[in-house]
Amino acid sequence: MANITGDKENLAFQLPTGDLSLRDYGWARQLTHSSLQALVSQFDVLIVNDIAFSQINVQQAKQHLMQILADYHQHHADQLGVGCARLKRMALPGLNDELVFSLLRQLVDEKKLMQTNGWLHLAEHSLVFDQQQAQLWQKLEPCFVANQPWWVRELQ
Numbered sequence: 001m002a003n004i005t006g007d008k009e010n011l012a013f014q015l016p017t018g019d020l021s022l023r024d025y026g027w028a029r030q031l032t033h034s035s036l037q038a039l040v041s042q043f044d045v046l047i048v049n050d051i052a053f054s055q056i057n058v059q060q061a062k063q064h065l066m067q068i069l070a071d072y073h074q075h076h077a078d079q080l081g082v083g084c085a086r087l088k089r090m091a092l093p094g095l096n097d098e099l100v101f102s103l104l105r106q107l108v109d110e111k112k113l114m115q116t117n118g119w120l121h122l123a124e125h126s127l128v129f130d131q132q133q134a135q136l137w138q139k140l141e142p143c144f145v146a147n148q149p150w151w152v153r154e155l156q
Contacts, residue, residue, distance in 0.1 A: 007031065007039055015043060015054040019096050023050045048102045061103055065091045066112060066122065073125045081121030 004010050007029055014020055026036040040047070044055045053061075068091040072082060082090070088100040104120065107113040114123050129137055143150055 007035075008042060011039055011043065015045065015052065016056065018053075018057065018094075019099055020052045021050055022047070022052050025052075046099075046102070048096070048099045051096045051099050053099055058103065061092055061095070061100070062107055062112075065100075065103065065107065069113070069120065069122055073122060077130075078127070079119075080116060080127055081119035081125070083118060084120060087120055 004013055010029065011025070014025065022036060022040065025031075026033070029036075031039065040052060043052075045052045046055065046058050047053075065087065069081070069087060072090070084101055084104055087104065088095075088097065092100050104113065108115050108120075111123060113120050114125075115121075
């Protein structure tokens with residue numbers, strides 16, 4: 001870092017470390033708004049509000065979100081998914097909220113994640129009965145075809 005002489009080199013050094021507040025960076029480097037915008041435009045970054053995030057970090061964060069969700073599905077197959085805020089806390093608790101929510105919206109737009117009734121889940125995940133539940137449902141399903149209310153004790 002001692003050998004860095006210019007703003008461009010400094011920003012290239014800072015971006016891979018994670019989310020970067022442009023306001024704080026501009027203040028620390030004493031850049032005007034227009035010179036900061038010109039500097040940032042030279043890099044491939046996602047900007048959400050005041051936060052800059054390199055595209056390499058964007059891809060890594062998206063992969064991490066999807067991996068955490070896949071692990072969740074594996075351990076909680078009986079649940080459709082998780083909410084945005086919970087997935088953010090599970091996968092990327094240290095990143096800016098708006099940044100992570102933007103990444104989640106991108107994944108939904110790319111059809112890599114689905115959002116059903118507020119729950120985020122992988123596109124290939126759905127709720128299905130396991131073998132024991134399927135056998136029980138086959139026994140009970142005829143009872144629900146008729147428009148007749150049942151007491152639970154009658155279904156045993």
